[in-house]
Amino acid sequence: xxxxxxxxxxxxxxxxxxxxxxxxxYDNINHVIxxxxxxxxxxxxxxxxxxxxxxxxxxxxxxxTSKTYQMATAFFGxxxxxxxxxxxxxxxxxxxxxxxxxxxxxxxxxxxxxxxNALLKTLRQIEDGSMTLGELTLENLNFADAITFSDxxxxxxxxxxxxxxxxxxxxxxxxxxxxxxxTFAYLDKRLVVSGKGLANASEGGTGTFIGNxxxxxxxxxxxxxxxxxx
Numbered sequence: 190x191x192x193x194x195x196x197x198x199x200x201x202x203x204x205x206x207x208x209x210x211x212x213x214x215y216d217n218i219n220h221v222i223x224x225x226x227x228x229x230x231x232x233x234x235x236x237x238x239x240x241x242x243x244x245x246x247x248x249x250x251x252x253x254t255s256k257t258y259q260m261a262t263a264f265f266g267x268x269x270x271x272x273x274x275x276x277x278x279x280x281x282x283x284x285x286x287x288x289x290x291x292x293x294x295x296x297x298x299x300x301x302x303x304x305x306n307a308l309l310k311t312l313r314q315i316e317d318g319s320m321t322l323g324e325l326t327l328e329n330l331n332f333a334d335a336i337t338f339s340d341x342x343x344x345x346x347x348x349x350x351x352x353x354x355x356x357x358x359x360x361x362x363x364x365x366x367x368x369x370x371x372t373f374a375y376l377d378k379r380l381v382v383s384g385k386g387l388a389n390a391s392e393g394g395t396g397t398f399i400g401n402x403x404x405x406x407x408x409x410x411x412x413x414x415x416x417x418x419x
Contacts, residue, residue, distance in 0.1 A: 219276025321393025324386030328394030
């Protein structure tokens, strides 16, 4: 085979181009963003963007008389269209005035390594466990019916008061549940506590202090972060 440059090409490979790269959905270049100052019914101060696959969703959120709907109509009316290649239309909210929100404190307390099987046997003898982790106090922890260490974790999580920290005080972070409550998890043979205003375990509340048993006392590592919101 010879091309116009006079270079012989002996090995020819046939390839097929896919319209959508399935292995890189988050880097899909077919996503298109459009900014608008219109709030519609979707931008309430907490939501700053929305994604759409068709014009019906834009119509429902902004109405047919909005400039946002008119611009989206032009986008969805093009052919070929990015939607057909796995893309979407992202409509972002452009604020005409500045919005300043305080940084959010988000703490992670990682305990020392523990033997969950041995600890489970000890905890089964405790029906009035308690400890204070900074702003968070847990008490009246009954582990008598715990069969597995997962039951211990469930007991700890159920004891966290509703609204601590409040929904306003926790960021949208993968390590924090959407309920806004601090959580206990068992990872790599260590207890990990996520929340706000945490500190190494100390005696507090009514009952038997269990902070050191759980590895959350002075040997635990506390990380405090300030997350900026926009």
